[in-house]
Amino acid sequence: MLWVDKYRPKTLDKMMVHEDIAINLKNLVTEQDCPHLLFYGPTGSGKKTLIMAVLRQMFGASAEKVKVENKVWKVDAGSRKIDLELTTLSSNNHVEINPSDAGFQDRYVVQEIIKEMAKNRPVDARGKKCYKVLVLNEVDKLSREAQHSLRRTMEKYSASCRLILCCNSSSKVTEAVRSRCLNLRINSPTEEQIVRVLEFIGKKEGLQLPPGFATRIAVQSNRSLRRAILSFETCRVQQYPFTSNQAIPPMDWEQYITEIASDIMQEQSPKRLFLVRGKFYELLINCIPPVIILKRLVSELLKKLDAELKHEVCHWAAYYEHRMCLGQKAIFHIEAFVAKFMSIYKAFLIATFG
Amino acid sequence: MRRRDVVVALSSSEDDGIPPPSKTKTKTKTKTKTRQTQPRSTSRRNSKKPRLQQHQHQHPPMFNAVNCDALDKDFSDAFMEFQQGAGYRWSNNGELWVEKYKPKSLEELIVHKKKVEEIKIWLKERLTLSKEEFRTLALVVRGPAGVGKSATIQIIASHLGARLCEWNTPTPTLWQEHIHNSTSGKQYTSKLDEFEIFVETIRKYPSLSFSCSSGSSSPCVLLIDDVPLTNGRSALGRLCNSLHVLARSTVIPTVIIITDYSKAESADDRSHYFDVLQSALESAGASKVTFNPLTINSIKKTLSRICEEEQCHVTSEQIDKIAKASGGDVRHAITTLQFLSLRLGHTVSSSLINPTMSCSKEDSEVNLPDDGCCLPFGRDETISLFHALGKFLHNKRDASVTAFENNVFTLRKRFTRLPLMMATPEKVLDQAHGQARVVTDFLHENVLEFLSNDAIDDAWTVASYLSDADNLLGIALPWSMSRKYEAESIVQSVAASVAVRGVLFGNSHPAISRWHSIRKPQLWMIEHSALRNKFEMVRHRIEGYNALKLADVCIMATEYKPTLKWIEHNVTEYFDSHRMVEENECRMEGLDEMDWTSCGKSDDIEDW
Secondary structure, eight states, X not given: OOHHHHTOOOSGGGOSSOHHHHHHHHHHHHTXXXXXXXXXXXXXXXXXXXXXXXXXXXXXXXXXXXXXEEEEEEEEETTEEEEEEEEEEXXXXXXXXXXXXXXXXXXXXXXXXXXXXXXXXOBOTTSXXXXXXXXXXXXXXXXXXXXXXXXXXXXXXXXXEEEEEEESOGGGSOXXXXXXXXXXXXXXXXXXXXXXXXXXXXXXXXXXXXXXXXXXXXXXXXXXXXXXXXXXXXXXXXXXXXXXXXXXXXXXXXXXXXXXXXXXXXOOSHHHHHHHHHHHHHHHHTTOOHHHHHHHHHXXXXXXXXXXXXXXXXXXXXXXXXXXXXXXXHHHHHHHHHHHHHHHHHHHHHHHHO | OHHHHHHHHHHHHHOTTOOOOOSOOOOOSOHHHHHHHTTOOHHHHHHHHHHHHHHHHXXXXXXXXXXXXXXXXXXXXXXXXXXXXXXXXOSTTOSOHHHHTOOOSGGGOOSOHHHHHHHHHHHXXXXXXXXXXXXXXXXXXXXXXXXXXXXXXXHHHHHTTOEEEEOOOOOOOOHHHHHHHHHTTOXXXXXXXXXXXXXXXXXXXXXXXXXXXXXXXXXXXXXXXXXXXXXXXXXXXXXXXXXXXXXHHOSSOEEEEEEEOOTTTOOSTHHHHHHHHHHHHHHTTOEEEEOOOOOHHHHXXXXXXXXXXXXXXXXXXXXXXXXXXXXXXHHHHHHHHHHHHHHHXXXXXXXXXXXXXXXXXXXXXXXXXXXXXXXXXXXXXXXXHHHHHHHHHHTOBOTTOXXXXXXXXOOOGGGOOOOBSXXXXXXXXXXXXXXXXXXXXXXXXXXXGXXXXXXXXXXXXXXHXXXXXXXXXXXXXXXXXXTSHHHHHHHHHHHHHHHHHHHHHHOSSBOOOOOOEEEOOHHHHHHHHHHHHHHHHHHHHHHHHTOSSOOOHHHIIIIIHHHHHHXXXXXXXXXXXXXXHHHHXXXXXXXXXXXXXXXXXXXXXXXX
């Protein structure tokens, strides 16, 4: 088991970051009247950990007895029948799904699953009817239609089930859904907090941490706790007694994007564009989300760029990131961005150096 | 001829018991008609034949229903009706123009001079010189339909004073005939069998088989116009074999004509089939002449000559259109012309009857629609998707036009482009039946190779237009509107148009024209394997990552997987190694597939 999972706090009391939110959540749940919850915040900030802890607080240890199911849902979509296969993680009292795995058919998933859950409400030990909890991940990736239908089902079945939504950016969740939930912003932990967690893990694992080592990992992790713990473990595998100047290995895809960036800086021509396209394909095959590719690429390019071009490049990056969300195939837009960058950069080089 | 056809068809349907005529050799050029009348069986024919001949001789130009009294009454009634209903008189030109204007001399042939000369020399040599000087006496003439293969051979033969002997293709046996024959105890022989017998006869009795048909001493040329069709491998083998034997053993010059189907017409292995036949013949030492489709100009010349002689009023634009639509098939072009003049004549006569209607009717009927692709006649003008893509990518422009003064708007210099050397892009798309998504993907895959290597600005223009097109395709129509197909199809066609025109406009500095192969979009393969990898990850996310939660795919891809790979690379105790190996294999497979798409599945396209 990876350290990320091994040292994940199981209960709200044991939280090492966001202690204040944890206390508030505990109070909320123990008062029995739990509203719908919407957790949002950057990756690696601890949303999932909090959700799990909340579930445990609600249902006790039974929330951890989960079973994985690959379930096929038969959905009647007007004129035709659709079969949807989706992985669910469920205990007696809660179901967790990633509706966006179903792609553009996500709206059916949301409706159907909630309907089915509402049908068989569990009965607790004292014979009192209680609610079920549905955890929906990546709500921001749901399509508009799915979010609308989510809103409707939320109202209709609010008596029998509670929703816990989880997403990175609340701006991509419709107002209607947001206003029906208790919104909880989970910030990224500060670097000091990350250092504290790393030192805690180091102590548990019985490792000697050279001074400043944890800080360096924390800085490089970009304030993502998950990232920090993962690279900490990588370092441990790479070389144990730690040395204070030990290199912290980057993720392979990040390295790859750095390569792409230097390719782009070297030569600006259609031929090079074609070569770069092949490299993007390689990343896409490995399911690296295109938005992340673009973001990373821009930050790599900006590092090497003259200050007067930065503004324009950022503008175009934002432009094509937006279009990527509107369009179907991301590579078209990434490539358009790269072409635009090449065009700008080449003009700049000619103007500067003749 | 037309008239005679009708009669013959009727009489042959009367006596069903006639077996398909076998290997009778006639020296007439008009094959079909005589072939059918010849082997008529005895008793009934004797009673009828005089009558037939009688009306043929007495009333040659007009078909008169009275003369049909010996024929079936019903038929004559029906024919009367047909004649009146058609409202068109056969009298002066009761012949198909294709027959009527068949070339009669070498000068009238519109086949390329070189080809004619080639065949002429070949035949002449073989007719005059002694047989031992040549390895073989067989010639394969191959080409698409309607380019004058048979006509060329016939004219050259008559020019050289040689008799043309044909292997008469047996009439196909209908199923009813077959049943009838089998009940009356007659054996069915397949066309292939008959051909084999024929070849065998030629091989065994070379001099006999031809001398009997005529007493004259003029040299003889054997023409095999219709190679029997076969089905299946063994039958094809037999046919190849007998063709081989024929080419080897013949002692008189033999011309075998193979008609090609165009590749677009038959996507299956039909063309391959003829290649097999041809190679069989060539292995026997046969020489080969390939005919190309006729040029538009020569077809136009022929058409206008016919127009003059027939005195029909067809404008030169219409002739132009017919010639273009014919695709190098002069037979088709002439038939079309006759059809068109028929239509004209018809409208004129009806306008005489009904003068008030004349103006509007003539306007609507005489003026052909502007766009060639919806002529009421003509060959199917569809083109393959690759043809269309080639047009878009090569971006041929008319460099001769330099002035833009006739434009209503004066454009800035960077926005002006030379006129395109093709129909409007939308029309080309339409002809190719291109779907927006497919076209866009293909253009995206291939366009960069067609840009000049300095033109990164162009690359951006193209990329931005493709990105526009992709956005259009990604438009999620509101629920109420997506039900209506028009809305969707409009979005689709707009997207395709944006992509195509964007590529045409953006590519202002095309690379030097050279041979390119057009690749299948790699993107499809990428998407496919990305999806598979994703499923793989989703499937393994629980047991593999051993967590109590569902991790997002993106987090798994960007963080867990690289870490695990790293750890796995160094120490195996952390993780179930078996699964990682599997994952790696999966990755490798993805790479293999990429290679395959890039080299294996490329469709070749010539530079046009």
